[in-house]
């Protein structure tokens with residue numbers, strides 16, 4: 001074999017190995033195929049839920065993906081994920097990005113990259129009005145949450161004597177509460193507010209002021225996918241500067257919404 005041919009072979013091999021180690025170039029692939037495939041929740045209002053009229057998934061998480069796709073000049077395709085399936089779906093390459101109420105944790109960051117924080121909340125409990133005043137009232141009781149969430153881990157730590165029942169999604173956990181099978185549903189306050197806001201008998205339920213964790217949400221990207229992560233973070237920073245991020249918050253959590261909340265965060269580099 002000629003010297004230059006050997007050189008090319010070695011260069012190709014090293015290039016491939018290096019590329020695999022550094023992660024795929026999702027930014028280039030998304031631009032090439034003209035589509036960004038995003039994994040979102042479809043039963044977690046107001047983050048990702050099916051609009052009964054249009055049959056389309058919409059919500060706070062969806063609006064962030066729309067803005068990113070628009071900035072990249074590509075179409076957006078949505079795929080429904082659950083708390084348990086979102087990271088495997090990303091790692092296996094079925095979706096390009098996760099926007100699904102996902103908290104940034106050091107354990108998860110070993111498997112995926114996280115964007116800057118684009119939503120901040122904390123874990124609380126949804127209960128029947130007047131039944132729970134403090135964490136003590138939940139000790140030794142059955143509590144519902146969702147599989148694959150930080151909520152189930154935090155609840156086990158905060159309430160070691162309680163039985164944590166994990167469902168596939170939060171509406172199923174809420175159904176268990178309505179049927180009296182659990183005394184509370186626990187997860188992020190923003191999700192609990194969404195469950196309560198969508199319930200026909202919303203005045204029967206309350207979210208007592210018992211907070212057991214902070215939950216900063218990040219968009220999930222494949223490990224080592226640096227160019228894509230930078231592009232996504234740039235869009236988030238632009239959205240904060242232009243007021244678009246605050247406007248999306250206002251749309252879903254403003255005073256006129258079903259889930260009024262206060263914006264206590266700003267999208268910042270490095271956070």
Ligand code: GLU
Pocket residue numbers: 083100101102103146148149150151187188191215
């Ligand atoms: N934000 C928490 C988590 O990432 C709870 C909500 C969810 O299950 O998505 O696990």
